[in-house]
Each structure stands twice: as C-alpha cells, then as structure tokens.
Amino acid sequence: xSLPATPPQTIGPFFHMGLDVxxxxxxxPVEHSAAIRIEGRVLDGAGDPxxxxxxxxxxxxxxxxxxxxxxxxxxxxxxxxxxxxxxTRATPTEAPHLNVSVFARGLLDRxxxxxxxxxxxxxxxxxxxxxxxxxxxxxxxxxxxxxxxxLHFDIHLQGDHETVFFSL
Amino acid sequence: xxxATTSDVIPLTDDRPPYLYPPYRSTVLRAPTRPLIALPxxxxxxxxxxxxxxxxxxxxxxxxxxxAGAPLGERIIVTGRVLDSxxxxxxxxxxxxxxxxxxxxxxxxxxxxxxxxxxxxxxAGRCLTDDNGRYRFVTIKPGAYPWKNHPNAWRPAHxxxxxxxxxxxxxxxxxxxxxxxxxxxxxxxxxxxPTAAGRERLVAAxxxxxTEPEWALGYRWDIVLRGPSxxxxxx
Numbered sequence: 001x002s003l004p005a006t007p008p009q010t011i012g013p014f015f016h017m018g019l020d021v022x023x024x025x026x027x028x029p030v031e032h033s034a035a036i037r038i039e040g041r042v043l044d045g046a047g048d049p050x051x052x053x054x055x056x057x058x059x060x061x062x063x064x065x066x067x068x069x070x071x072x073x074x075x076x077x078x079x080x081x082x083x084x085x086x087x088t089r090a091t092p093t094e095a096p097h098l099n100v101s102v103f104a105r106g107l108l109d110r111x112x113x114x115x116x117x118x119x120x121x122x123x124x125x126x127x128x129x130x131x132x133x134x135x136x137x138x139x140x141x142x143x144x145x146x147x148x149x150x151l152h153f154d155i156h157l158q159g160d161h162e163t164v165f166f167s168l
Numbered sequence: 169x170x171x172a173t174t175s176d177v178i179p180l181t182d183d184r185p186p187y188l189y190p191p192y193r194s195t196v197l198r199a200p201t202r203p204l205i206a207l208p209x210x211x212x213x214x215x216x217x218x219x220x221x222x223x224x225x226x227x228x229x230x231x232x233x234x235x236a237g238a239p240l241g242e243r244i245i246v247t248g249r250v251l252d253s254x255x256x257x258x259x260x261x262x263x264x265x266x267x268x269x270x271x272x273x274x275x276x277x278x279x280x281x282x283x284x285x286x287x288x289x290x291x292a293g294r295c296l297t298d299d300n301g302r303y304r305f306v307t308i309k310p311g312a313y314p315w316k317n318h319p320n321a322w323r324p325a326h327x328x329x330x331x332x333x334x335x336x337x338x339x340x341x342x343x344x345x346x347x348x349x350x351x352x353x354x355x356x357x358x359x360x361x362p363t364a365a366g367r368e369r370l371v372a373a374x375x376x377x378x379t380e381p382e383w384a385l386g387y388r389w390d391i392v393l394r395g396p397s398x399x400x401x402x403x
Contacts, residue, residue, distance in 0.1 A: 004395040007183045007366045009193075009343040009357060012277040013326060018266025019330060020291040027217050030363040052278075058217055058336050065217030099212045099336055106194030108185035108360050110341060112207070131206055157198045167204035168213055168337050168393070 008110065011103040016069055020054075023067035025061065027080035038115065038144060039077035042070050042102065049074025052103035057115070059083045060099060071099040075115070079128040080150065082117055102155060106160035114165045115153050116143045129166075137158030138164050183366025191356035193317050209337060216335040218260075231267075231307040241270025241308030243384040244346070246372065250331055251303040251390060252397045257301025258338070264294040265305060268393040272311030272325075279311050298402035306384065306391035312351055312397075316399070324351035324358060331391055339395040345371045346387070 003106055004140060025136075028035050042050040053070040061083040068076040078122040083096045102111040116124050124130055133139040141163045156163050184279075187199035188321040207213065227233050232243060246265075250258040268274050270292060271283040275290050289308065297303050310325045333339060345358065352358050352367070360366045378386025 003255050003363070003367065003392045005182060005184075005253065006369050006391045007185065007341060007359075007361045008340055009185075011330075011341045013278060014274045015266065015328065015341075017274065017276050017328075018264050018294075018328060019292065022255065039268075045201075046255075048197075050198065054340075058212070058215075060212040060215045060336070063215075063217075094210065094212070097212070101336075101339055103341055104198060106192070106196075106198035107313055108187060108189060108192065108195060108357070110339065111200065111220055115316075115379075118359075129207065139201075141197060158201050162200060165200050165204050166207035168207055168209065 008108065009152040010105060010108050013105040015052075015054055015103070019067065022067045023079060025066055025076070025078050027057070027062075027064040027066040027078060030079065031088070032079075032081060035079050035083045036082060037077060037079055038098075038153055039075065040144075040153040040155060041074040042076065042104070042155045043074060043157065044106075047159065050104055050157065053102060053107075053155075056101040056103075057098075058101075064071060068146075075109070093123070093126060093128075095127040097121050097127075100155075101155075105156075111157070113155065113163055114142050114166070115151075117151070118143055118146045133164055134164070137165055138162075176255075183361055183369070184269055185360035185362065185364045186324050189360040191318075191354065193358075201252075213337045214335050216332060216338060216388075219401055224262075224324055226293060229264075229293055229303075229305050231289065231291060231305065233290040233294045233306075234257050234290055237288040239269065239286050239308050241286075243306070245304065245306055245378055245380065245386045246389060247302065247304040247325065247378055247386070248389040248391060250297050250303060250333070250373075251301055251337070251392050253335070253392065253394060254396045256397055257297070257299070257398065258296055258333050258393060259299055259301055261297050261301075261334065262330075262332050262399055263297060263303045263309075264292075265327050265329045266308065267295045267310040268313055268325075270308050270311050272313035277333050283311070283313065304356075309346070311387075312349075315320060317356065322351050322354065324349040324355050331393065333393040334397050335395065337395045340391065342391075343370060347371055366401065 372387040372389035
C-alpha cells in the first residue's frame with residue numbers, strides 16, 4: 001500500500017507565531033568548547049533579503065536540530081558543532097554536513113540544501129552527494145566560507161549564485 | 169539578474185505544487201530557476217529530529233484556553249492521524265499549528281488587516297501524536313482575510329500545519345482548509361496544487377462523530393507524509 005502524500009503549502013509570512021521558538025538556533029550550548037557559529041542571508045532573485053524565511057538544520061550524525069527565522073536583513077544564524085563524517089556498509093562515506101530546509105512566503109514547498117565545511121577539502125572531494133554536481137561553481141554554493149572565526153553560508157534562491165537545491 | 173519564467177517550472181512527480189506558480193506572485197523571485205538534483209535517500213534523509221514531551225504544555229493543544237476568557241468565534245475540534253506512505257501511524261511526532269482569529273486577523277505584528285484582534289486568542293498550538301498517530305486540537309474556526317496578491321484577493325479560511333514525522337524526508341508544512349469554501353476557486357495558493365485529488369487532500373471533512381453536543385463542531389483531517397517510516401539502520 002502506498003498512500004498519496006498530503007501536498008505542501010507555503011509557510012506564509014506569519015509562521016513566527018507558531019514556530020519561532022526562542023533559542024532553537026542553538027544546537028549546542030553557548031559554552032560548548034567546539035561551538036561554531038554559522039551565519040548567512042537568504043536572498044531572492046532581485047538580490048533582496050528574504051525577511052520571512054524559516055531555516056531548519058538537521059545534523060543527522062549528531063542528532064541535533066535547529067531552527068531560525070530570518071530577520072529584516074534576511075539574516076539567520078546557528079550555533080552548532082561540525083558533524084562527524086559517517087561511513088556505513090549501506091552508504092559510502094559522506095563528508096560532514098548539515099541538512100537544510102528553507103521555508104518562506106512564496107515557497108510553495110520547502111527547499112532542501114546542504115551546508116558543507118570549508119576545512120574538509122578531501123572529504124568534500126570524495127562526498128557522493130557533492131560529486132553528483134558537475135559544475136564546480138554550483139558545487140561551491142554548498143560549502144560555507146570561513147570568515148573571522150565564523151562560517152558564512154548565503155542561500156540564493158535565484159540568480160548567478162543560485163544555491164543548489166535537492167529534491168527528495 | 170535572471171528572472172524566472174513559466175518555462176522554468178520544475179515538474180514534480182506527485183501532487184506537489186511547482187515552485188514557480190506566477191498567479192502566486194511571491195513565487196516569481198523566490199522559486200529556484202535551476203533543476204533540483206535528486207538526492208538518494210541516505211542516512212541524513214531517513215533519520216529526523218525527535219522532540220521530547222517536555223516541550224509541550226498541557227494546554228498547548230487547546231487554543232481556546234490560553235487566556236483568561238474564551239475567544240470569540242465558532243468553537244471547533246480538529247483531529248486526525250499522521251500516517252506514513254505505508255499507512256502506518258507516525259507516533260509521538262510534533263504537530264504545530266497557527267491561524268487567524270474568527271475575524272481573519274493573525275496575532276502577528278506584520279498583519280495589517282483592519283479586523284479586530286481578540287485578547288483571548290493567540291492562534292498557536294502544538295501537540296504530539298499518540299500511539300495511533302492521532303493529534304487533536306480545540307480551537308475556533310479561523311476567518312478568511314484579504315491579501316495583496318491581486319485585486320480583491322482573499323485567502324480561504326485555513327489552519328497552518330507543521331509536522332515532523334520520523335525522518336527528514338517526512339517534514340511537511342502545509343495548510344488545512346474547510347469544506348465547501350467558495351474562495352477555493354480564487355485562491356492561487358490552493359490552486360497551485362496541480363490535481364483536484366491533491367487539492368481535496370487539504371480539505372478537512374466535517375464529522376458528526378467528532379462533534380461534541382452543545383459544545384463544538386468536529387472536523388477530521390488525516391495527514392500522509394512522504395515515504396515510509398525509517399527503519400533502524402546498522403552502523
């Protein structure tokens with residue numbers, strides 16, 4: 001038996017009243033010794049900030065989940081630790097990554113992407129998901145930039161730097 | 169700057185809406201223009217976040233009892249089951265809802281609709297599904313409201329739903345509608361779903377067995393998540 005799925009609809013502009021729980025952008029406590037800050041902006045096809053997006057991240061290896069709504073400049077941030085890579089008999093080695101869902105007014109379904117880490121060049125080069133992306137510029141949209149002790153990851157919904165999105 | 173055009177619509181295999189649906193204006197600058205890359209379902213996609221009971225308050229499922237007084241409007245019960253694609257109940261998963269008050273106004277600072285706020289209604293709730301995958305909310309029927317998508321645009325009454333399921337793949341954010349709403353034909357968000365069968369799956373059924381005499385009308389709405397439930401994976 002395979003039941004047809006319930007279709008998605010946009011999260012709309014007012015999701016904060018139901019979903020924006022303060023503190024959920026911290027996947028680890030502030031005092032965690034390996035805590036890293038990942039921050040970025042969500043931008044639309046005109047380069048304007050998307051101020052009503054909700055970003056969720058899922059670290060499958062660490063079992064950590066976080067959620068952050070963008071502010072008026074389209075900014076979001078998370079505090080987390082770099083996930084460990086994972087190798088199982090069922091799946092070849094994947095480089096450390098965070099799984100990302102993007103919800104927003106104007107998105108009729110969520111967008112799915114991944115955040116990879118810039119100091120994992122060898123693992124990223126061998127990653128089976130990154131390897132599916134032929135264009136190196138497109139592949140680079142999934143790797144965060146290191147900036148002054150923080151990681152920066154912008155999400156471009158459209159445009160020359162359009163982020164690679166996945167269908168599940 | 170590259171703008172999306174109708175030829176960029178990304179075809180999807182089921183009843184999901186396309187990202188680009190120009191009648192819903194906000195999709196035009198937000199829909200991705202490049203083809204999505206099909207992601208095989210690996211560990212990341214087959215596991216998902218689990219929320220504990222500790223985060224749910226005892227009255228979080230009852231939107232009519234979150235303030236000193238009773239909210240205005242038509243009291244309703246909304247209940248149903250969360251199922252995976254195999255029809256199995258998804259247990260102990262977080263269901264979050266938000267909605268307007270009876271007058272069609274969100275208790276949100278960005279909502280400018282000149283309809284009255286209700287001091288006894290916030291319009292947000294959550295609960296965990298039980299062992300049969302069942303959720304249940306007590307609330308008031310939300311109102312229709314105008315929006316600026318096109319001239320004389322009105323959203324049909326709806327309740328926003330967010331469901332986690334047991335896998336990243338399951339994650340669903342959608343809207344539940346009420347049967348027989350005359351605004352369906354005029355709402356591009358509802359109409360973005362390409363099939364009649366898909367659209368109908370977002371409409372709750374009035375149910376006299378859920379209805380409580382002298383108290384509240386009952387609506388039943390089941391939610392089916394994409395894909396089967398995760399089976400434990402071996403390290």
